[in-house]
Amino acid sequence: MIFVEDKNLVVPGDVLADDEYHTGRGTFREGNKICSSLVGLVAVRDKKISVIPLQSKYIPKRGDVVIGEITDIRFSMWNLDINSPYSGILPASDVFGKEKRELNKAFDIGDVLFLRVVDIDEVKKVKLGLKGRGLGKFRGGILIYITPTKVPRLIGKKGSMINMIKDETKCDIIVGQNGVVWVKGEPEMERVAEKVINMIEDQAHTSGLTDRVRNMLYELLGKEIEEEKEDVDEEVPEPDIEE
Amino acid sequence: MAVIRCRYNMAPFSVGDRKRPGPDRRSVEISKITADALKPAVFLEKFPRSTIDVFIEILEAEGGTRCAGITAASVALADAGIPMRDLVVSCAAGKADGNVVLDLSEDEDKEGEADLPVAIMPRTGEITLLQMDGHLTSEEFDKALDLAVEGCKKINEIQKEAIKNRYGEENG
Amino acid sequence: MVNIVPEITRKSITELIKKGERADSRSPDEYRDVELEVGVIEKAEGSARVKIGNTQIMIGIKPQIGEPFADTPNVGVLMTNSELLPMASPTFEPGPPDERSVELSRVTDRCLREGQVIDLEKLCIIEDEKVWMIFLDLHVLDYDGNLMDAAVLGSVAALLNTKIPAARIENDKLVIDEENSIDLPIKEKPLMCTFAKIGGELVVDPSLEEENIMDSRISIGMREDGSICAMQKGGEMPFTKEEIRKAVNITSQKTKELREHLK
Numbered sequence: 259m260i261f262v263e264d265k266n267l268v269v270p271g272d273v274l275a276d277d278e279y280h281t282g283r284g285t286f287r288e289g290n291k292i293c294s295s296l297v298g299l300v301a302v303r304d305k306k307i308s309v310i311p312l313q314s315k316y317i318p319k320r321g322d323v324v325i326g327e328i329t330d331i332r333f334s335m336w337n338l339d340i341n342s343p344y345s346g347i348l349p350a351s352d353v354f355g356k357e358k359r360e361l362n363k364a365f366d367i368g369d370v371l372f373l374r375v376v377d378i379d380e381v382k383k384v385k386l387g388l389k390g391r392g393l394g395k396f397r398g399g400i401l402i403y404i405t406p407t408k409v410p411r412l413i414g415k416k417g418s419m420i421n422m423i424k425d426e427t428k429c430d431i432i433v434g435q436n437g438v439v440w441v442k443g444e445p446e447m448e449r450v451a452e453k454v455i456n457m458i459e460d461q462a463h464t465s466g467l468t469d470r471v472r473n474m475l476y477e478l479l480g481k482e483i484e485e486e487k488e489d490v491d492e493e494v495p496e497p498d499i500e501e
Numbered sequence: 502m503a504v505i506r507c508r509y510n511m512a513p514f515s516v517g518d519r520k521r522p523g524p525d526r527r528s529v530e531i532s533k534i535t536a537d538a539l540k541p542a543v544f545l546e547k548f549p550r551s552t553i554d555v556f557i558e559i560l561e562a563e564g565g566t567r568c569a570g571i572t573a574a575s576v577a578l579a580d581a582g583i584p585m586r587d588l589v590v591s592c593a594a595g596k597a598d599g600n601v602v603l604d605l606s607e608d609e610d611k612e613g614e615a616d617l618p619v620a621i622m623p624r625t626g627e628i629t630l631l632q633m634d635g636h637l638t639s640e641e642f643d644k645a646l647d648l649a650v651e652g653c654k655k656i657n658e659i660q661k662e663a664i665k666n667r668y669g670e671e672n673g
Numbered sequence: 674m675v676n677i678v679p680e681i682t683r684k685s686i687t688e689l690i691k692k693g694e695r696a697d698s699r700s701p702d703e704y705r706d707v708e709l710e711v712g713v714i715e716k717a718e719g720s721a722r723v724k725i726g727n728t729q730i731m732i733g734i735k736p737q738i739g740e741p742f743a744d745t746p747n748v749g750v751l752m753t754n755s756e757l758l759p760m761a762s763p764t765f766e767p768g769p770p771d772e773r774s775v776e777l778s779r780v781t782d783r784c785l786r787e788g789q790v791i792d793l794e795k796l797c798i799i800e801d802e803k804v805w806m807i808f809l810d811l812h813v814l815d816y817d818g819n820l821m822d823a824a825v826l827g828s829v830a831a832l833l834n835t836k837i838p839a840a841r842i843e844n845d846k847l848v849i850d851e852e853n854s855i856d857l858p859i860k861e862k863p864l865m866c867t868f869a870k871i872g873g874e875l876v877v878d879p880s881l882e883e884e885n886i887m888d889s890r891i892s893i894g895m896r897e898d899g900s901i902c903a904m905q906k907g908g909e910m911p912f913t914k915e916e917i918r919k920a921v922n923i924t925s926q927k928t929k930e931l932r933e934h935l936k
Contacts, residue, residue: 315581338863368679405582513733516716
């Protein structure tokens, strides 16, 4: 038995289904019932029921790429704010190898970096790394903060949403899984991208978003809105349902 | 495990005679029992080594501020995306003029014979806050408790509505 | 909690301001949206809720009868107090007022007092013995920059909205007539205008983002006739004389615009 429909808005404590279903993200089992633990939208895939949250804090996961800001320099590591209840550390050895060098010569407080989450221990100490393509320090550009759960929506199916914004604004855009977005281009275009990204965050839970984003982009850029819609691809991208 | 810290604070202009700013014994106690009322509902284990701060500001007081504070705080926790077993909802019953009544107003509380604030998790009906001040027979207590729980259930509907209204009608 | 602004954010805001633009598309001398509501707290004798952008302050007025200060035996008392609520910003901590809170209440107090909002002599009931003490409490609900202008605007609105009981002497006894309340004796409507200096330029009504990176700040209180009643310079860097003069000029225009909200 299921008591809700796909995409219903639910709140913590709402009973979603009985035990013929499996618990996905944002749900928990209590006796023979499956309940929501979050404010979010129901997602039913086969017999698995999940709740996609509308608001969340970023909880680091190994392998995620995130945007972090250096908040402190210690003897052999940097401390970073990764827009999460948990701060991250970047060991000096990750940058210098075995060489001994002054840390602030490489990265100073206030620098913004694109990093990978390398490891998390039981008490959520987050170890970050810079090994990988495109990782490193940002120069120039602006930062935009969104709710981490809305990251898949901003990226869109196979990157459709973010690529549209990149193409129209001619900006470089990097989205951290922690909800921090870096945008660099012409200053006016950075502001256009910022407005559009904020709109996506506000309306991530609604349908018809791709068209509205396109229209908003055209309006802000002073372009004619094309009458015929090229694609009616308007599915909410599959969120990664993990526990 | 995450730690929940609460601060219940009254604005100086929230009451008849100006209240001096800063904590007093009453607000410290209410802060503690508010944290205790919310804790059972939150999946604290999801956020090890972290603190969840709950700040409750009473802008105007006319009886029942601790219940209003708990009710609003649980909605705010849900709104922040913190995983919970259920919302927590609170309401008081009491005795005034010899009658068992729901949600005492300021004057009824002052003149009344008893005040019984209760908080529950509505799905299971489990009680997460219970205080009593005054004098009730055990029959009156039973009646008052039932009344308070009924009141909580009504307010729970308003909590859900408030959360849903934030995201518009289309997904209601 | 220390607030560290990302270097690239500092740079992008500064670059924009140097070009005469701002991150939220305002012009250098443009305020954010101002909202003002009065009479919002029934329990308070006067109240206002003010919003400038997302900065939000609740102001409540409570009158009490007390003794006058010895050096001003025939003058009522205005006491301004502020609380930076921890919910308003991650940088606000619970506990006794910190220096930012004390500065906010003192600057607001100065602007109201020297701007002569209230005719305090009319608040004397019995010389040397009984005067009205007007407690003005600023409850900062949300902090998104420029608390001072919001505090002064909201305070003036709340004082304009205040009714106190009529007090008189009958047979040598003080009678408080709660039934017949009277308006506070308002004299002037001073307002305050704050500037941030960023990248060598002045911008009015700084947002939190701008305050976090500003070199310095100047707040100017002005009466309706354009006379200056309070000033406060903040921040680590200096101003030139010309910059201050420019700020005073813009203040006379901006306080005029803000005063429209009091009508």
